[in-house]
Amino acid sequence: MRLKISCELASNKIPADYRRKVVSVMKAGLSKSNEAKYKEMYSGNKQKNFTFSVYLPKPKFNGAVIELEKKKIVINFATADAELGINYYNALMNVRDKLLPFSTMNQIRVTNIQIVKEEQIVTERMAFKTLSPIVCRDHNKETKKDWFYWWEEDDFEAILKRNLYFQLRDKFGEYVKSDIEALEFREVAIKKTVVICYNLHVACSLGKFELVGKPYLLNHFVQGGIGSMRGMGFGMIEVI
Template sequence: MRLKINCELLSNKIPADYRRKVVSVMKAGLSRANEAKYKEMYSGNKQKNFTFSVYLPKPIFNGGVIKLSQNQIVINFATADAELGINYYNALMNVRGKQLPFSEMNKIRVQNIQIMQEEAIISERIAFKTLSPIVCRDHNKETKKDWFYWWEEEAFERVLKRNLYFQLREKFGEYVKADIEALQFRKVAIKKTVVICYNLHVACSLGKFEIIGQPYLLNHFVQGGIGSMRGMGFGMIEVI
């Protein structure tokens, strides 16, 4: 399920760490619409099987503040889990029209929510572009520390494929490992970017690329995102 959420802001200035503010809007709606699902999703370190991106109109970055050309943003939401998508649709409908805190300097109001049409991928070779940057995170369980790789680094593909296997083995079974290992990632125009998220500076990849692989995996990446931290607004892609 893919949603387009048009939002109005009280001011045209938002914090650079705006993704966490979008998450707070989703959490506010979900806690009101379905408390049980809210607790399931946000109690503990549950994997978030959705992604989102935020369209910012002509942003000007100035330290910790972003100035927009309009008092509006568009949130694009996607998930491969239809039941989860319905829950987040209901959550956003629950807060539609209500003015919610967005930062110390701003408030946000969800204006409308559209369910977007999706076309199934049948080809084994597809070109994509990122709507939100792809995060490749290597988490050390012993030190509790993270290391982030971008596309050009040697460990990027190995760590990305390992993370994809851990994310998808429950849904698709153990056989998915061979299909993930067979994936081929080909750069078209990729650049490194560093994003602030929860006060953390995250190195990630942004741009255009190709993936060669099984269509069911390519469909899943479009529907639910690719990489780590998808539930915090990373890894959303679309076909070009």
Template structure:
């Protein structure tokens, strides 16, 4: 009975998303992309250095308020998250464990290729709109408004993209729990990135994805290495502009859900130029 109820709710959410696509002219040939622009205010211009984890806490607070039955499925365990996000900060300056902003606001960009996940997050963020939520460093964040942003259609097997949040290529040892991170400058960057993506691409598309992923190629155009502090560790990653050569369905999935690993922690968000 529970499974039937869940199936009905899932269908209901899919229908709501179709309505959004028509109302906001987002339909791009049958895709389920939801891309959100979330405008937020802070109480002060000082935020914690580990701001990505605070955004995840914001998402969790919204899910617990609007869809608590979905919380465990979305955040429980260590499974790959089928969404990504980035945070635009106005002229940030590092101040040790904190960041000082030029203005007390930010823009959170969110993207998913799964209609149900998109509606759940949209409702979660709407439920928090206008409310102060703890953000660390003695600060609060308030969601002002949420905009649904149309996504460009992928045409062809080569696309020029830019990162909205750093791309992470991580080699994780399951026995020692140690991590090695690679930037685009390293030979291990692309092979490791492919290993990171293989399990969830096979889960989404089957064994064909293994063959197509092997052919995927990333060509840096204007890239640089950055080190990001997140979850109490320093993460070597890559930002900038690059060309992605891959089957159109893989490009679409990666633009919608993020490139690489740790997408649910605010990494790997990309967009077409």
């Protein structure tokens, strides 16, 4: 399920760490529309099986502040879980036309929510572009520390595939492991970017790439994102 959420802002200035503010809008709606689902999603460290990206009109980056050409943003939301998608659709409908805090410097209003038609991938090779950067995170359980890799680093593909297996094995079963190992990532035009998220500086990958693999996996990545931290606005891709 894919949603296009149009929003108006009170000011054209937003914080550089704006993804957490988008999450707060979703949480505000979900807590009111379905308290049980809200507690399920945000009590503890539950995996978020959705992704989102934010379109910013001609942004100018100035340290901790981003200045936009217009007082508008568009949030693109996607999930491969239809039931979860309906819950977030209802959550956003619940806050539509309401003025919500977006930061100390701004407020936001959801003005329109559209369900976007999705096309199924039927081939094993497809070109994509990122709508939000892909995060490849290696989490050390002993030290509780994270290390982030971008596309051209040696360990990127191995760690990304390991993470994909842990994310998808419950949904698709153990056989998904061999299909993930067989995935081929082919760079077209990828660059490194560093994004501020929850006060962390996250190294990630942005651009165009080809992916060769089973169509069910390619469809899942388009529908629900690829990589880590998808529920914080990373890993959203689309076919080009």
